[in-house]
Amino acid sequence: MNVAITPTMIGQVIISGLLAGALYSMVALGLALIYGVMRVINIAHGTLLMLGAYTTFWWFRLLGINPYLSLLVALPLMFLLGMLLQRTLVTRVVDAPELSSLLLTFGISIALVNVAQLAFTSDVRSVEFLTGAFLVGPFALSKSRLVSFAFAVVITVLAFWFLQKTKLGKAIRATSQSSEVAMVCGINVQRIHLYAFGIASALAAAGGSLVAVIVAIQPEMGTVYTFKSFLVIVLGGAGNYPGALLGGMLLGLVEQLSSLFLTTQVSEAVAYVLLVLVLLLRPTGLLGGRAR
Amino acid sequence: MRWAILAALPIGLLLLALYPMVATGYGIQFMLQLFMWVALAQSWNLISGLTGYVSFGHVAFFGTGAYGAAILVSKHAWHWVPASLMGGVAAVVLALIIGYPCLRLKGPYFAIAMLGLNEVMRVLVSYFEGLTGGGSGLSLPTLHASRQVYYGMGLAALAITGVAHILITSRVGLRFMTIREDEIAAEAMGINTARYKLFAFLLSAFVPGVVGGLYARDQGYIEPISVFPLLTTVTMIVMALFGGKGTIWGPVLGAVTLFIFQELVWARFLYLHQVLFGAIIVVVVLLMPKGILGILQERYRLPRWV
Numbered sequence: 001m002n003v004a005i006t007p008t009m010i011g012q013v014i015i016s017g018l019l020a021g022a023l024y025s026m027v028a029l030g031l032a033l034i035y036g037v038m039r040v041i042n043i044a045h046g047t048l049l050m051l052g053a054y055t056t057f058w059w060f061r062l063l064g065i066n067p068y069l070s071l072l073v074a075l076p077l078m079f080l081l082g083m084l085l086q087r088t089l090v091t092r093v094v095d096a097p098e099l100s101s102l103l104l105t106f107g108i109s110i111a112l113v114n115v116a117q118l119a120f121t122s123d124v125r126s127v128e129f130l131t132g133a134f135l136v137g138p139f140a141l142s143k144s145r146l147v148s149f150a151f152a153v154v155i156t157v158l159a160f161w162f163l164q165k166t167k168l169g170k171a172i173r174a175t176s177q178s179s180e181v182a183m184v185c186g187i188n189v190q191r192i193h194l195y196a197f198g199i200a201s202a203l204a205a206a207g208g209s210l211v212a213v214i215v216a217i218q219p220e221m222g223t224v225y226t227f228k229s230f231l232v233i234v235l236g237g238a239g240n241y242p243g244a245l246l247g248g249m250l251l252g253l254v255e256q257l258s259s260l261f262l263t264t265q266v267s268e269a270v271a272y273v274l275l276v277l278v279l280l281l282r283p284t285g286l287l288g289g290r291a292r
Numbered sequence: 293m294r295w296a297i298l299a300a301l302p303i304g305l306l307l308l309a310l311y312p313m314v315a316t317g318y319g320i321q322f323m324l325q326l327f328m329w330v331a332l333a334q335s336w337n338l339i340s341g342l343t344g345y346v347s348f349g350h351v352a353f354f355g356t357g358a359y360g361a362a363i364l365v366s367k368h369a370w371h372w373v374p375a376s377l378m379g380g381v382a383a384v385v386l387a388l389i390i391g392y393p394c395l396r397l398k399g400p401y402f403a404i405a406m407l408g409l410n411e412v413m414r415v416l417v418s419y420f421e422g423l424t425g426g427g428s429g430l431s432l433p434t435l436h437a438s439r440q441v442y443y444g445m446g447l448a449a450l451a452i453t454g455v456a457h458i459l460i461t462s463r464v465g466l467r468f469m470t471i472r473e474d475e476i477a478a479e480a481m482g483i484n485t486a487r488y489k490l491f492a493f494l495l496s497a498f499v500p501g502v503v504g505g506l507y508a509r510d511q512g513y514i515e516p517i518s519v520f521p522l523l524t525t526v527t528m529i530v531m532a533l534f535g536g537k538g539t540i541w542g543p544v545l546g547a548v549t550l551f552i553f554q555e556l557v558w559a560r561f562l563y564l565h566q567v568l569f570g571a572i573i574v575v576v577v578l579l580m581p582k583g584i585l586g587i588l589q590e591r592y593r594l595p596r597w598v
Contacts, residue, residue: 039400041400041403041404089574089578092578093577093578096581097344097346098346098399098400098403099340099346099403099529099533100577100581102346102348102400102403103526103529103530103533103573103576103577104573104574104577104578106522106526106570106573107569107570107571107572107573107574107577108570108574109570110523110526110566110567110569110570110573111566111567111569111570111571111574112570113566114563114564114566114567114570115567117563118563118564118567223522227407227408227411230404230407230408231408234401234404263419266415266416266419268411268415269411269412269415269416269419272408272409272411272412272415273412275404275405275408276393276394276405276408276409279394279397279401279404279405280393280394280396280397
């Protein structure tokens with residue numbers, strides 16, 4: 001561990017942090033949407049990400065086409081699955097105490113993970129695509145990470161454009177500010193919940209498709225992303241959508257920077273210490289959000 | 293009715309105490325794990341069922357106790373009984389460190405913080421390899437003590453249920469429940485909510501620590517993923533919820549029912565049983581959030597000592 005840390009290494013770490021952070025931001029935006037609109041903490045978020053990753057894997061394995069094109073399948077598929085989950089199950093715990101939604105979404109998660117295990121086995125899979133790295137000056141940029149980063153940025157920008165400019169997006173933001181007032185304004189809150197869960201699931205699936213070319217794919221892979229997404233929305237402030245972006249980038253940077261000094265395992269713990277500190281010292285998130 | 297139950301209780305306990313003399317190895321293991329789940333479900337009930345603060349990482353105390361006791365037994369040659377008690381003390385210390393700041397968090401944020409705590413503990417245990425053996429786990433010296441561990445687990449389950457009884461039928465328990473119903477009102481009534489929440493939290497952390505130590509002794513080998521799984525937290529919650537959270541006998545009833553069901557039905561299927569467990573969670577949450585005793589209490593106005 002006693003390697004001298006050079007400016008190049010720090011630069012490299014910052015680049016890796018930003019590349020990873022954009023993916024975290026995108027995935028966490030989904031979780032933030034669900035929490036913002038319904039006050040539900042969705043433990044199954046990472047599970048939907050896992051299903052997205054498997055979609056990409058099978059697409060690539062069976063069809064042999066560019067895995068990034070599988071986004072065109074994974075997103076609509078998970079959008080529909082998300083709406084189905086919302087319509088049948090999650091809608092029943094929207095106004096219940098948090099224990100109900102935590103347990104319910106955990107139940108969904110464990111059922112889906114084990115269905116995936118039955119269907120796909122627990123073998124570790126990977127998508128071999130765009131291996132290798134670009135060398136830019138002293139920095140090595142992994143090709144697959146770079147392309148996934150670009151896709152994540154585009155999808156996140158689209159999601160924000162949707163939230164800011166379209167009528168449905170505005171209705172979603174209105175509902176997350178106050179569902180009563182939204183209802184009084186003639187917004188069909190039930191439908192907003194449905195769309196929000198669908199969009200959130202699609203964002204998780206996009207995350208899955210994009211990490212499929214980077215990390216190993218297996219049924220349990222989602223848990224880590226669920227936790228990281230919590231962390232991101234706590235950092236950014238719950239119900240604060242731009243905060244999710246900042247939080248994701250910050251998480252990516254903190255993880256990479258701490259892995260420079262500590263082992264990868266502990267860098268995960270650093271992230272959680274950060275979580276607890278932020279919860280205690282600035283409970284409304286770094287950008288401010290709803291009071292707790 | 294009350295007298296019938298009071299008479300049945302010592303007879304039942306006597307039968308359970310005599311059980312190891314006639315039981316097979318499997319029978320003892322079965323009962324031992326049953327006691328473990330009763331103790332875990334009941335301890336979760338003390339903090340979350342009574343004060344309403346959802347501990348979504350309660351297994352952190354179990355794991356801490358397991359590692360604390362296992363380190364004392366394997367590295368310092370302690371006897372497993374004091375080692376398990378020290379495991380409980382370690383869990384209480386952890387609860388004190390984490391509870392003091394985190395119990396200020398409201399609603400879902402406390403749940404997330406506890407979830408995070410569990411992850412931190414698992415990572416830390418994996419990291420300090422010199423002490424804990426890291427990811428490759430920690431082995432305890434071989435010792436056939438199932439019978440003794442059976443009594444240990446039984447006592448833990450009995451003790452925590454006794455504590456639940458004392459609390460729920462006393463003013464202290466009422467204060468806990470006032471915090472659950474409306475914390476601001478509780479404060480306005482002069483209840484020192486911070487102190488009572490911490491008290492409930494410490495009480496609920498001790499027994500999982502002890503049980504963790506006993507579990508480590510019984511298994512003879514522990515590793516980070518075996519003593520810090522989120523699934524264990526959820527299982528104890530679902531048991532407490534199924535029987536009726538916030539009641540004395542609900543967690544016992546839930547743990548017994550679900551554990552027997554699990555052993556007899558699900559254990560035959562490797563992955564399918566977890567799919568079924570997921571389905572059971574969903575059903576319990578949606579259809580019977582008050583649990584069996586909660587429903588009965590509403591319908592028949594059962595007394596508090598249930």
